[in-house]
Amino acid sequence: MDVIELGDPTDAQIRQWHAVLTAVHAADPAGEPAPEPEHTTARLLGAEQGSRQRLWTAVRDGETVAVAALRLPGEPGAARPGEIDIQVRPGHRRAGVGRALLTVAAAALRADGRASVIAQVLAGTPAVPFLEAHGFACVLVLQGLVLDLDALPAGRVGALVAAGPPGYELIRWRGVVPDEHAADLARAKEAMADLAEYEGAPWDAGRVREMGELVAKRGDALYTVAAVRDGVIAGFTEVVTSADQPGRAAQYDTAVVPEHRGRRLGIWVKAAMLEWLAAERPEVREIETDNAGDNVHMLAVNTELGFRRQRESREYQALAADLP
Numbered sequence: 001m002d003v004i005e006l007g008d009p010t011d012a013q014i015r016q017w018h019a020v021l022t023a024v025h026a027a028d029p030a031g032e033p034a035p036e037p038e039h040t041t042a043r044l045l046g047a048e049q050g051s052r053q054r055l056w057t058a059v060r061d062g063e064t065v066a067v068a069a070l071r072l073p074g075e076p077g078a079a080r081p082g083e084i085d086i087q088v089r090p091g092h093r094r095a096g097v098g099r100a101l102l103t104v105a106a107a108a109l110r111a112d113g114r115a116s117v118i119a120q121v122l123a124g125t126p127a128v129p130f131l132e133a134h135g136f137a138c139v140l141v142l143q144g145l146v147l148d149l150d151a152l153p154a155g156r157v158g159a160l161v162a163a164g165p166p167g168y169e170l171i172r173w174r175g176v177v178p179d180e181h182a183a184d185l186a187r188a189k190e191a192m193a194d195l196a197e198y199e200g201a202p203w204d205a206g207r208v209r210e211m212g213e214l215v216a217k218r219g220d221a222l223y224t225v226a227a228v229r230d231g232v233i234a235g236f237t238e239v240v241t242s243a244d245q246p247g248r249a250a251q252y253d254t255a256v257v258p259e260h261r262g263r264r265l266g267i268w269v270k271a272a273m274l275e276w277l278a279a280e281r282p283e284v285r286e287i288e289t290d291n292a293g294d295n296v297h298m299l300a301v302n303t304e305l306g307f308r309r310q311r312e313s314r315e316y317q318a319l320a321a322d323l324p
């Protein structure tokens, strides 16, 4: 078996990479839509905002049997962990392929001056014993939730929107945050910082704008609804729709600034978002979200809205020094 690093992936290499993802998904769909070729291409050709990535494939007898991607957020030597994702074709497992890819990725991680690495995996899959056998420990449990919009009782959303707390008004925008709200939105995003342990860089107006530009560059649409008091954002929610999966939108951030908590602003902005999407994007039939298992308030809001538990994902972390 050869492990090959892809500097600038060719069309054929992207197709082979996608074939591995498709085979892995087919063996364990876990309620997730099948991977889309455009998505794979976009991911392989461009790293996410503010990060670099390294890519490897494992090839046996001319066939790509596994792939690995290491995301390196920030500059070399940054305090933030790298992020590893390894996928092995079902017919080639338990033969040391995953371990071989992890070994090359670990060398790259150390060469980049990182102290640790994280991986997001589904509970109950072989990834759990694989990671635990290689020095990783579970640091976060996330409940995957899905809201089936067709199952929402008629009138529920309208009633929640009508029950907004006095003194607040709703505003909304599509795409990049308008200038007058950028600093405010950043402050509200900082309210989530206690949950986003690995986000690292603090939110400021520039980073909030960049995030909106990145979503647009991918061809996706970002919708934001905010609750405002005296012109200042007290809470907000974001949903992203994608042309790849028109029927399923993704919940992004929701946060309420600490001094405005306890007034049902979270459920209010989320209900207003559902009303807006129903009018603007009627093709959206489902919304998916992840909640930290210990974030009881957000879980309560989502359960009241009708989100149902779909799958559990887990975040694992290992020290670079403990990797093979």
Ligand SMILES: CC(C)(COP(=O)(O)OP(=O)(O)OC[C@H]1O[C@@H](n2cnc3c(N)ncnc32)[C@H](O)[C@@H]1OP(=O)(O)O)[C@@H](O)C(=O)NCCC(=O)NCCS
Residues within 6 Å of the ligand: 024, 084, 085, 086, 087, 088, 089, 092, 093, 094, 095, 096, 097, 098, 099, 100, 119, 120, 121, 122, 125, 126, 127, 128, 129, 130, 131, 133
């Ligand atoms: C997780 C995954 C990458 C492992 O790949 P793999 O090539 O089968 O792993 P290896 O053969 O290198 O396994 C190395 C060791 O990990 C452990 N391990 C791996 N799979 C295991 C399983 N299903 N049950 C128990 N232990 C397992 C064992 O200790 C194994 O050593 P052994 O075979 O000598 O007992 C593969 O199952 C996969 O692609 N899963 C789906 C995608 C995924 O969840 N990726 C994880 C993201 S990091």
